[in-house]
Amino acid sequence: MLSEFDLITEYFNRPRPGAAVLGIGDDCALLAPTPGMQTAISSDMLVEGRHFFAGEDPQRLGHKCLAVNLSDLAAMGAKPVAFTLALALPSADRAWLQGFSQGLFALADAHGCELIGGDTTKGPLNICITIFGEVTPGQALRRDAAQPGDDIWISGALGDARLALAGYNNELALSAQEQDAAGARMHLPTPRVALGMLLASQRLARAALDISDGLVGDLGHILKKSGVGATLDVDALPCGPVLATKDLDLRRRFMAAGGDDYELCFTAPVSSRAAIIAAGAQCGTAVTRVGVIETAPGLRLVDGNGVALALRLQGFDHFAGTAAS
Amino acid sequence: MLSEFDLITEYFNRPRPGAAVLGIGDDCALLAPTPGMQTAISSDMLVEGRHFFAGEDPQRLGHKCLAVNLSDLAAMGAKPVAFTLALALPSADRAWLQGFSQGLFALADAHGCELIGGDTTKGPLNICITIFGEVTPGQALRRDAAQPGDDIWISGALGDARLALAGYNNELALSAQEQDAAGARMHLPTPRVALGMLLASQRLARAALDISDGLVGDLGHILKKSGVGATLDVDALPCGPVLATKDLDLRRRFMAAGGDDYELCFTAPVSSRAAIIAAGAQCGTAVTRVGVIETAPGLRLVDGNGVALALRLQGFDHFAGTAAS
Numbered sequence: 001m002l003s004e005f006d007l008i009t010e011y012f013n014r015p016r017p018g019a020a021v022l023g024i025g026d027d028c029a030l031l032a033p034t035p036g037m038q039t040a041i042s043s044d045m046l047v048e049g050r051h052f053f054a055g056e057d058p059q060r061l062g063h064k065c066l067a068v069n070l071s072d073l074a075a076m077g078a079k080p081v082a083f084t085l086a087l088a089l090p091s092a093d094r095a096w097l098q099g100f101s102q103g104l105f106a107l108a109d110a111h112g113c114e115l116i117g118g119d120t121t122k123g124p125l126n127i128c129i130t131i132f133g134e135v136t137p138g139q140a141l142r143r144d145a146a147q148p149g150d151d152i153w154i155s156g157a158l159g160d161a162r163l164a165l166a167g168y169n170n171e172l173a174l175s176a177q178e179q180d181a182a183g184a185r186m187h188l189p190t191p192r193v194a195l196g197m198l199l200a201s202q203r204l205a206r207a208a209l210d211i212s213d214g215l216v217g218d219l220g221h222i223l224k225k226s227g228v229g230a231t232l233d234v235d236a237l238p239c240g241p242v243l244a245t246k247d248l249d250l251r252r253r254f255m256a257a258g259g260d261d262y263e264l265c266f267t268a269p270v271s272s273r274a275a276i277i278a279a280g281a282q283c284g285t286a287v288t289r290v291g292v293i294e295t296a297p298g299l300r301l302v303d304g305n306g307v308a309l310a311l312r313l314q315g316f317d318h319f320a321g322t323a324a325s
Numbered sequence: 326m327l328s329e330f331d332l333i334t335e336y337f338n339r340p341r342p343g344a345a346v347l348g349i350g351d352d353c354a355l356l357a358p359t360p361g362m363q364t365a366i367s368s369d370m371l372v373e374g375r376h377f378f379a380g381e382d383p384q385r386l387g388h389k390c391l392a393v394n395l396s397d398l399a400a401m402g403a404k405p406v407a408f409t410l411a412l413a414l415p416s417a418d419r420a421w422l423q424g425f426s427q428g429l430f431a432l433a434d435a436h437g438c439e440l441i442g443g444d445t446t447k448g449p450l451n452i453c454i455t456i457f458g459e460v461t462p463g464q465a466l467r468r469d470a471a472q473p474g475d476d477i478w479i480s481g482a483l484g485d486a487r488l489a490l491a492g493y494n495n496e497l498a499l500s501a502q503e504q505d506a507a508g509a510r511m512h513l514p515t516p517r518v519a520l521g522m523l524l525a526s527q528r529l530a531r532a533a534l535d536i537s538d539g540l541v542g543d544l545g546h547i548l549k550k551s552g553v554g555a556t557l558d559v560d561a562l563p564c565g566p567v568l569a570t571k572d573l574d575l576r577r578r579f580m581a582a583g584g585d586d587y588e589l590c591f592t593a594p595v596s597s598r599a600a601i602i603a604a605g606a607q608c609g610t611a612v613t614r615v616g617v618i619e620t621a622p623g624l625r626l627v628d629g630n631g632v633a634l635a636l637r638l639q640g641f642d643h644f645a646g647t648a649a650s
Contacts, residue, residue, distance in 0.1 A: 028458070030364065030366075032462065035360065041407075041457070043455060067579050117368060121370055124449040128370060128451075
């Protein structure tokens with residue numbers, strides 16, 4: 001049986017020095033903020049059976065729980081610096097810990113983001129990461145900064161994670177190949193950190209967020225906070241490659257209100273168009289223009305011909321039902 | 326039924342502005358660090374049935390989950406600034422949320438510590454707070470800074486929280502009055518923030534930590550990190566008022582390895598003695614000298630006559646048994 005301290009030492013302590021003045025092993029970690037920079041902070045808690053299936057592969061889980069936090073930094077345009085990990089585990093299982101820490105650190109190292117502290121305890125599986133990034137004052141991409149006339153942009157592609165969920169839940173029959181391919185988007189999301197940082201540092205975008213609970217619901221937060229409305233061309237949305245083979249109604253619904261996409265949705269002045277396309281190319285991340293911010297409140301969904309669409313959509317709410325239907 | 330967003334708005338959103346540039350409601354919160362200061366960061370995760378009983382009073386729980394994090398800042402000598410709260414709840418229960426947020430914010434406001442973000446989700450009750458403080462570079466009270474000849478000091482009093490646990494677990498029979506009084510120390514610990522800040526800013530102490538898992542085990546971390554040993558006078562330990570009425574063996578065991586004390590244990594040069602007593606008086610916190618740091622490795626427990634004591638002690642380990650016995 002591993003003790004709490006053996007566990008931390010064996011799987012989570014890594015060679016020093018990293019970014020932090022003081023890392024794991026004291027009452028607090030110590031960071032020396034870069035002079036003049038603001039600290040961006042986000043916390044996400046992932047619960048077994050809610051955010052991931054019981055028995056989920058630990059390596060994928062290690063990736064995902066950090067990815068969703070990196071995605072929050074990306075949505076602010078902040079550069080990742082460090083994170084804490086609080087972990088409740090039913091038991092200190094070596095195989096699980098090894099897989100989890102591998103998935104976690106592979107992604108952390110890819111983004112130069114250091115584990116600086118946290119907590120471990122026994123309990124129903126629960127993973128809480130708090131992440132720290134840095135951003136130049138005035139450059140953070142906030143939800144309240146959209147302006148009428150702004151284009152609405154989406155990074156990457158939408159809907160495959162939602163399709164994978166539908167397969168797992170037997171809402172739809174997927175082939176094993178489809179389930180695997182779509183499942184990879186659900187289990188191994190790619191946080192758009194480089195794109196977010198370029199959008200902020202080059203002052204290309206105004207408002208941004210990451211799409212975790214479904215585009216329509218999440219875009220609604222930008223509209224509400226910015227006091228604006230929008231028209232969204234549902235048929236312009238970039239479709240995940242597996243979902244792209246499915247029928248039109250399903251594509252529209254899963255792109256517009258899927259959930260677990262972890263793509264960026266951002267608004268930007270028309271004058272930024274060419275530079276945004278160049279920034280996307282520089283990061284190897286597709287960027288697609290999908291709508292426009294307007295003065296009139298509310299979100300208007302239209303098809304490729306500009307005709308109003310009445311989709312039955314529902315954003316994800318952790319205290320209401322399950323994902324969109 | 327409350328939705329996730331209603332819940333955040335109703336119980337956790339508070340009037341702006343506070344310390345943060347940007348608080349709850351975006352992908353990240355934004356803090357502007359005080360120029361020249363380091364950021365101290367700690368995370369603690371509290372799990373129902375592990376760190377607190379099922380059905381625990383939510384107001385006390387709101388206090389305690391922030392108190393244990395404030396205690397970590399105190400142990401570094403850092404000034405509290407802000408915190409994030411990630412909360413998994415079986416259901417969005419209004420009475421619970423109201424009590425919890427009251428207990429949480431009463432303590433947060435007393436320390437000028439702002440809730441700047443977090444996460445809420447459905448799941449087995451789990452509360453994860455990550456706290457941020459500030460400390461002048463070079464002044465943080467680390468675990469690796471004890472030196473031979475240092476006095477060992479304890480704030481407040483030890484053992485009543487452990488006594489309360491023994492009562493709840495029917496290890497001991499306590500009167501209702503004893504259970505209430507000792508229970509208050511278990512449920513409503515007092516983080517020694519002002520004392521920790523004075524010890525750091527006046528450079529009175531060298532090493533420090535907060536006693537959460539039992540003095541002997543926690544002091545062991547200082548000894549190991551500092552590469553030193555110590556002699557601890559068990560009979561000099563400050564005894565909680567309820568435990569003080571119990572027999573000597575129980576007093577010794579519960580003070581030396583109780584757990585949930587949330588007092589500071591710190592080391593300091595002999596030259597600091599008068600100033601430490603003055604600092605304790607200034608904060609209204611008792612400070613007691615209980616031992617000495619030595620070159621010889623290991624921790625030697627002695628009684629009031631300096632005679633070696635062989636206590637059967639066991640520190641708390643979250644993956645091994647329960648509290649010390």
